[in-house]
Amino acid sequence: MVAEGDTAVAMVVDVDLDEVVEDLDSLGAHNNPVHLFLLPVKFAIVQIFILHNAVLYLSIKLLALTQDENQFIYNGFRGANLHLDGIAQIHPSGLLQLTNTSKQQIGHAFYQLPLKVNPSSTGLPQSLSFSTNFVIAMVPELPTFSGHGIAFTISPSMDFKRAVASYYLGLFNSSNNGLSSNHVVAVELDTVKSAEFEDINDNHVGIDVNSLKSIASAPVTYFSDKEGPNKSLVLISGNPIQVWIDYDEVEKLLNVSIAPAGTPKPNHPLLSTPIDLSLILLDSVYVGFSSATGAVASNHYVLGWSFNRSGQAQRLELSKLPSFPRPRKSRHKSGLEITVSVTASALLTTIITVAYIVRKKKYEEIREDWEREFGPQRFSYKDLYKATKGFKDEDLLGAGGFGKVYRGVLPSSNMKVAIKKVSHDSKQGMKEFVNEIASMGRLRHRNLVQLLGYCRRRGELLLVYDHMPNGSLDKFLFSNEKPNLNWAQRYRILKGVASGLLYLHEEWEQVVLHRDVKASNVLLDADLNGRLGDFGLARLYDHGANPQTTYVVGTVGYLAPELAKAGKATTSTDVFAFGAFMLEVACGRRPTELQGLVEEMVLVEWVFERWKKGAILETGDPRLEGDYVAEEMELVLKLGLLCSHPNPAARPSMRQVMQYLDGDAILPEILLDGVGAGMFGMSDEASAEFVMSFPLTSGKGSAISMSSTDSILHCGR
Known part of the structure; x- marks a missing residue:
């Protein structure tokens, strides 16, 4: 567009200027005395044409820039025109990472150019309608626990210095949450159920207006032509997910659709919410993403993003999107993996077998069939043993009639935890007790210490909590x-x-x-x-x-x-x-x-x-x-x-x-x-x-x- 405009300007200016100069030169031919008088006039005309050329060139440049503000597409974010803050970063591969496994952190990524949504200086109204789609991935630190999620955000400012991490998603704090003066609209992809905001569950999409208490929300499902409606989708699965958001100013309708990346846009949106954005947004707004972690963290990624103010956003080319680190799959060994050649000596086999028996005894746990349903909440004793360096006294946080509490760092995630060892000598009531422990592991509140899970070994029950650095x-x-x-x-x-x-x-x-x-x-x-x-x-x-x-x-x-x-x-x-x-x-x-x-x-x-x-x-x-x-x-x-x-x-x-x-x-x-x-x-x-x-x-x-x-x-x- 800009290159074509440059050529057009050059052609118009060159033709007109050449004709005028040719006429002036003809007047000064054959030693015409008028020639000396026309020299300054000729110079002035040339200057006027040069100035006209510059003005016209800048006008076309500004027109192209305006169109660039209103439509963009990033199949990966190398060289992207984004404003980043918090812990957000763009990797060399073009992967946009909003948060990592740091606790209580915020990441923002906004398109740097503002969108004008008020009547322009020419008096012509600017439409509020827009269309956007993007691909995200949430890779949790632990299989069933995650950071608080990602919010696609429309805001009058890119300054969120007062925002709080965790359940405020890096957008608000306790003093400004819910204020109409925020002029913020967000579509949250929330992975933690916060009672304060009346969240419906820990895996939902919500539409937020000036507050984290959604005006509309729905569990994450999508419509599949092949598999039918209400196909469930887990946000923290670690798999890429595509989101489509469309707003029609005429109908005053905001539609949100979601599906696994690579799946066509569903025929039926997950949320279709009547809302008049003109009553909420200010004259100039920014669009982008906000994300936050809490007591538990997640890697929150954006792989690609397309946006259009004047029509349907372009489709992302999924094959061009950058890759991202996948969640580690836990690997449980049922026996010692030994590859012994046919010619290995019997002595070596005996030594390896004895070593295995000793090691297995060291990390031996109690596992019963009924515990399978609590798999996500169960930690291996081996991991807890390594986390506390063998439950050394140097990591002892406290002791009492209940048992002892140790600080530790989980080897798989580097997450700091507190591990309580409680003695037990009887199996009576253990199933019901573990059931309640697993249930309380689903409690989510900013003023409760998170119970992450448990482990049973011989005469001990081990409870794993989020570590609180300042103690009791x-x-x-x-x-x-x-x-x-x-x-x-x-x-x-x-x-x-x-x-x-x-x-x-x-x-x-x-x-x-x-x-x-x-x-x-x-x-x-x-x-x-x-x-x-x-x-x-x-x-x-x-x-x-x-x-x-x-x-x-x-x-x-x-x-x-x-x-x-x-x-x-x-x-x-x-x-x-x-x-x-x-x-x-x-x-x-x-x-x-x-x-x-x-x-x-x-x-x-x-x-x-x-x-x-x-x-x-x-x-x-x-x-x-x-x-x-x-x-x-x-x-x-x-x-x-x-x-x-x-x-x-x-x-x-x-x-x-x-x-x-x-x-x-x-x-x-x-x-x-x-x-x-x-x-x-x-x-x-x-x-x-x-x-x-x-x-x-x-x-x-x-x-x-x-x-x-x-x-x-x-x-x-």
């Missing part, structure tokens, strides 16, 4: 090994743990009772966000069902009084433990302590007495040195008392707790007045039950004896 919260509260947490950090941790408990109680597909909420089971990630961990005592039951009676398990100081009487754990008993935890964080003291004055041994009693005297803020942690928001401190202390009410019916739900902490509801003083009526009166039956949960035989909230997994397995499971 109690070390920050009660040990001089860690720096002091300021009030803003503590308040954020309380809200985070409350959000995690709300997810467990109400927002997941089943009700999950944690049964051991306490500071030592709250772990801190790299940004000091609180994540509730240790699901070794957790139980699940269906929404609306009645949990079965069980033996009392948990930690002294956090046990609700009704547990000692009926032995039945409920969401309300978790709320009671959370109340003790709130006071623990605000006061910097454990729920029960032998040291100090008698009236200060039980934390909740002490806080309550100080509140009655109008001095509740005096119970705040002295390490804060009074540097806190008084209203927030008072709210936490009073809410901690309310959650610790001996009557389960008087305690708030975790949803109400979140409303109080978010400032969406006011804590009713009348309920707190009612707390004092019978909460700590020594002649009251409820008080007697309440005191039972605070025996003064331990100064540091020791755990109820749970020396083996059998204790867990016999808890009415």
Whole structure:
């Protein structure tokens, strides 16, 4: 186009200029005296034609550039006109990689030239209709766990410095998510189910407007002429997938189709959503991709991209697309692979056989037929042994009645994990217990430590968790090994743990009772966000069902009084433990302590007495040195008392707790007045039950004896 325009300009200018110069030369022929007068005129005319040539040339160049803005195709991205940030990069092969296996990272890739979607300077409207198609591949770090996905994005800016990784897909953060001032439209290819955004599952396509809460979404399926409708497709399969997005401004309709790369575009779109983009987008927008990883990561690739503002986007030439690293397929050896020639000596064969037997014994595991369904959640003992360098003490993170916890790095993915070894001597209940462990491995929330899977070997059960670099919260509260947490950090941790408990109680597909909420089971990630961990005592039951009676398990100081009487754990008993935890964080003291004055041994009693005297803020942690928001401190202390009410019916739900902490509801003083009526009166039956949960035989909230997994397995499971 540009080359043809250049030739056209040259032809027009050359013909006209030659004719004029020829006429002028004829006037000056034969020593005509007019010739001297015409020389400057001739020079001026030549200059005018040169200027005209330049203007016309630039006009054609600009026209070609405008067309280039509106249509482009990349069969691979070598030399592509893209703006990259975060960890996004283009490989020499032309492969665009948005993210790698780094945790909590963002990658962006946007076409550098903006699209004008407002009326132009000529007064002619610019159509909002567009068509695009691209090929992606998601290669997860682990077979069943992945980063959070990719979003095709239309945005007024390429600056996403304030965006957060993980479930915000590198587009928003907690303060701007949902604001109409974002003017962002995205089509998300989401591989993690986030309760906060009401995701339908962990493998869906959604249309997002200014928020990660989709206005429309659907599980990933496609229509096949050969195989029929609703053919399932797994985003994290590691196979290339093609996506088509078309917007018709006249019909105000956004269509999204998806299929395996190489499959024709489906006749029926996966999503067909009425939407008026003119009410959302600004005058000038950019188009591109945003991607993010979380606690688990994925390699997110874009292999090719075609875009058109004025018609159907060109087809990608799949044969020209760059290749990408495929997911590693796990290779399980059923026996030692030995190739021995016919002439090998019997002695060598014996040595190899003995070595194999010793090695197999070293990594021997317990595997039963019923465990096949939990294959993706099961780790090999060999990998865990290598990850911890043989479970050396130098990698020991903690120990207790539950067993020992080690840090490790998985050899296959270099992923940091925490591995808990719990003893067990009985097969009774093991199948049901492993079933619950596998179920809880599907929990997904930013304030829960991810349970990745398990392994069984001889008399041990090994649970594998995502590693939290800053360790447990109690070390920050009660040990001089860690720096002091300021009030803003503590308040954020309380809200985070409350959000995690709300997810467990109400927002997941089943009700999950944690049964051991306490500071030592709250772990801190790299940004000091609180994540509730240790699901070794957790139980699940269906929404609306009645949990079965069980033996009392948990930690002294956090046990609700009704547990000692009926032995039945409920969401309300978790709320009671959370109340003790709130006071623990605000006061910097454990729920029960032998040291100090008698009236200060039980934390909740002490806080309550100080509140009655109008001095509740005096119970705040002295390490804060009074540097806190008084209203927030008072709210936490009073809410901690309310959650610790001996009557389960008087305690708030975790949803109400979140409303109080978010400032969406006011804590009713009348309920707190009612707390004092019978909460700590020594002649009251409820008080007697309440005191039972605070025996003064331990100064540091020791755990109820749970020396083996059998204790867990016999808890009415």
